[in-house]
Amino acid sequence: MNHTRYLAFLAITLTISSFSLSASQELHREAVGLVKQFGATLKPQLIQAMQQGGPVNAVDVCAAKAPQIAYELSEQSGWNIRRVSLKSRNASAVADAWEQKVLKEFESQLVAGKPAKALEYEEFIAGEYRFMKAQVTTPLCLKCHGSNVAPALQEKIEIHYPNDLALGYQAGDIRGAFSLSFKPE
Numbered sequence: 001m002n003h004t005r006y007l008a009f010l011a012i013t014l015t016i017s018s019f020s021l022s023a024s025q026e027l028h029r030e031a032v033g034l035v036k037q038f039g040a041t042l043k044p045q046l047i048q049a050m051q052q053g054g055p056v057n058a059v060d061v062c063a064a065k066a067p068q069i070a071y072e073l074s075e076q077s078g079w080n081i082r083r084v085s086l087k088s089r090n091a092s093a094v095a096d097a098w099e100q101k102v103l104k105e106f107e108s109q110l111v112a113g114k115p116a117k118a119l120e121y122e123e124f125i126a127g128e129y130r131f132m133k134a135q136v137t138t139p140l141c142l143k144c145h146g147s148n149v150a151p152a153l154q155e156k157i158e159i160h161y162p163n164d165l166a167l168g169y170q171a172g173d174i175r176g177a178f179s180l181s182f183k184p185e
């Protein structure tokens with residue numbers, strides 16, 4: 001390749017790589033925003049329901065609202081948005097193979113001392129941009145995901161989720177993750 005052609009080649013390569021960098025940065029920004037929006041919509045409703053009618057009431061709210069919020073955010077944004085777990089409550093939250101791998105990786109990173117808030121992962125895979133952000137168990141979560149769930153509450157959970165696996169967590173454990181994907185045109 002002569003010098004001029006090489007420079008032209010370099011310029012094109014740089015243009016393409018800077019474009020794809022900003023495209024993936026944009027997708028990352030959108031994904032983080034959607035996760036924030038999901039959390040900021042669900043959490044106040046959960047807390048309010050707990051305060052108004054205790055956790056037994058809040059289970060109904062969570063069971064109805066969480067899937068609804070995921071559905072509405074997906075419809076509005078064009079992204080596929082769900083919550084997943086290695087031990088899921090809702091059968092539709094069972095992690096696929098890729099999500100399982102990422103969740104296990106989050107667990108090792110947490111053990112290795114990475115701050116919970118920093119546990120996120122992105123990858124372009126099979127023509128899709130995929131993003132996950134961990135959700136760590138806090139004391140608030142233990143009422144419904146801990147080891148000593150009150151019997152009346154447990155019964156209520158079993159009515160909605162006969163195959164519930166999302167119990168026995170301790171504060172600081174990874175409860176699950178937000179999992180988002182987007183197929184660029």
Ligand code: HEC
Nearest residue numbers: 058059062066067083085088089090093141144166175176
């Ligand atoms: C009032 C009881 C209650 C509390 C408190 C609660 N959850 Fe849940 N959680 C549920 C129910 C019910 C579902 C199933 C919702 C659904 O159908 O999407 C659920 C589902 C989830 C899921 C989706 C994956 C799965 O297992 O189905 C995640 C992740 C999750 N909860 C995390 C948390 C975290 C983190 C906290 C604390 C900040 C928390 N939850 C507090 C009741 C609760």
